[in-house]
Amino acid sequence: MIGIVSYGAYIPKYRIKTEKIAEVWGEDSDRITKGLGIIEKSVPNVDEDASTLAVEAARIALKRADIDPQEIDAIFVGSESHPYAVKPTSTIVAEAIGATPHMTAADLEFACKAGTAGIQICLGLVKSGMARYGVAIGSDTSQGRPGDALEYSASAGAGAYIIGQKNLVAEINGTYSFTTDTPDFWRRPGQDYPSHGGRFTGEPAYFKHVGSAARGMMERMNTSIEDYDYFVFHQPNAKFPLRLAKKMGIPKEKVTPGLLTPYIGNTYSGAIMVALSNVLDQAKPGARILVSSFGSGAGSDAFDITVTDRIEEVRNRGTKVKEFIDNKEYLSYGKYVKHRRKLKM
Amino acid sequence: MVEGIPSIWRKIPNRYRLEGNVCETCETAYFPPRVVCPKCRRKGKLVKKRFSGNGKIYSFTKVYTPPTGLELDAPYHLAIIELSEGPKILGQIVESDDKKVKIGAQVKMVFRKMKEDGNAGLIHYGYKFKVID
Known part of the structure; x- marks a missing residue:
């Protein structure tokens, strides 16, 4: 384990x-x-x-x-x-x-x-x-x-x-990543603020990577959407993860427990980590979670996770x-x- | 005044994780750590101790005219904190409004930037305190 x-x-x-x-x-x-x-x-x-x-x-x-x-x-x-x-x-x-x-x-x-x-x-x-x-x-x-x-x-x-x-x-049953060179967002040395591709950050970047990593994870685990209680997607805004869920046919209530952007914004590297913490704060033992992060540039890491009995103790x-x-x-x-x-x- | 690198480095265990020491002979705790126990002298035996970071306000003041490097923090509360293990230490109080900052209020340690040596120098990290709601 x-x-x-x-x-x-x-x-x-x-x-x-x-x-x-x-x-x-x-x-x-x-x-x-x-x-x-x-x-x-x-x-x-x-x-x-x-x-x-x-x-x-x-x-x-x-x-x-x-x-x-x-x-x-x-x-x-x-x-x-x-x-x-x-x-x-x-x-x-x-x-x-x-x-x-x-x-x-x-x-x-x-x-x-x-x-x-x-x-x-x-x-x-x-x-x-x-x-x-x-x-x-x-x-x-x-x-x-x-x-x-x-x-x-x-x-x-x-x-x-x-x-x-x-x-x-929580047991991590498996992990799978999807990575390409996609210039949707960057910051050069010495620059205070990043630059981004506007609408280009959507379809070819976020949706392609987060979706492919999530689907690839399910293929490798031989699972389907019904097997999971929660889906935690990277959340640069609240719109993207919900639209992805809709596209993939995931019920909204499986996504919202791990969607914090409306209240805290996009915490970047912290985003998926904090969102998953919020799910662990409330998930019952045995709950299964599919996580798919996103990093511009671009790549997604997916994880298949099962919560254990110990969660309630700690x-x-x-x-x-x-x-x-x-x-x-x-x-x-x-x-x-x-x-x-x-x-x- | 910019503090020397060796001095900052030497204080890392104290500032980052509130490491002091305790005399095993008389059980007195010290922060910052002592070289010799002033009570037991030669009979004293000092060992490292990491303090919990819990304590209460022993006394405090409010700083409106800060030293260099703390301009953005001002105005802020500066307090003597009596740690639950005994030692009294000086520390900044953060994110606690005037009504909450009073003598006897319970505090806990938080990890913050204590000071920065301009934009190109070192960042000094360490303990500050927050009033527990």
């Missing part, structure tokens, strides 16, 4: 409403809220970044696990907003949770899917016996250019998963995603600009 020993998610306390951003740029806020399906998004505090978010998520995961941090042999942190261009985020996390020094660590980057790439690497290391436990984290404090469509969605959050072979809260030990979503404070656009350091001082 191999799978998730524990999990933890973290969402910063601050939010900005879509209407506050729309107001500044003279956009029709109802049209945008409806179009993207985003009511508000999370905003980090001035003293938070992808490292601090990753540490908080990892600490919650450790609270839910009965392991000694010294048994963690590998840590991977996926992000597109690593605080340093050179100097790992993963060493900061490793030191903060007390996993150093007899271990390996590295930072990953693959737009929004770097966290699930970390889960796959941990699965490989644990299965081969190279690591007793591996920690995979997706964490981002993503930025959108002021006035750009991305500004309504780019938000902050993190999710951490401890991968191992004992005391699992889930209440840590702060749940719903508690983070409900504990919020709204910012004005001015304060948001300060928090995101969009103002050059």
Whole structure:
């Protein structure tokens, strides 16, 4: 057996409403809220970044696990907003949770899917016996250019998963990836904000990859939509995952428990990790979950997961995603600009 | 003033995971860690200890004129926290409004950026505290 020993998610306390951003740029806020399906998004505090978010998520995961941090042999942190261009985020996390020094660590980057790439690497290391436990984290404090469509969605959050072979809260039955070179979204060195292909980010990028990975996973597991209780898809907005579900014939109620974009925006590398945490916060033992992440550039990692009895024993030990979503404070656009350091001082 | 790299590095165990020490002879806990137990002197035996991060506000003030590197944080609460294990430490209180910040309020440790040496220098990470609702 191999799978998730524990999990933890973290969402910063601050939010900005879509209407506050729309107001500044003279956009029709109802049209945008409806179009993207985003009511508000999370905003980090001035003293938070992808490292601090990753540490908080990892600490919650450790609270839910009965392991000694010294048994963690590998840590991977996926992000597109690593605080340093050179100097790992993963060493900061490793030191903060007390996993150093007899271990390996590295930072990953693959737009929004770097966290699930970390889960796959941990699965490989644990299965081969190279690591007793591996920690995979997706964490981002993503930025959108002021006035750009991305500004309504780019938000902050993190999710951490401890991968191992004992005391699992969820078994990972299989994983499958679908990857091509698709230039839908990018950021060149030294640039503060990413560029994207507008409508091109949809059909040839998101839908093709997330859909193919999900279908490929089911083909390999010899399963169909009826076999799963939950579908967790990457969520750059609320519209894409729901449209994909509709296209694939998946009932909406199997998708909404893992759809958080309306309340927190797109937390990039954190998105699928936080969404899956929200499903684990409520799933019954035996529930089967199909996950399909997405990273622009482009690729999708799919996982077939079965929740175990242990989930009910450990889930209440840590702060749940719903508690983070409900504990919020709204910012004005001015304060948001300060928090995101969009103002050059 | 920019703190030297060795000094920042040396404080990583203390700042990142609240590591201090405790004297096994008299059971007094210290943060930051002591080299010698001032109570037991030669009879003391100091061992590493990671504090829970739970504590309460012993005293506090509000800072409106911050030092360099904390301009964006101001105004903020600065407090002496009495850790549940005993030691008193100075720390910033985050995301807790004026009504909640009072003497005796329960706090827990959070991991934050303590300071940044400009845009090109090091980022100093470590503990801050938050009032528990």
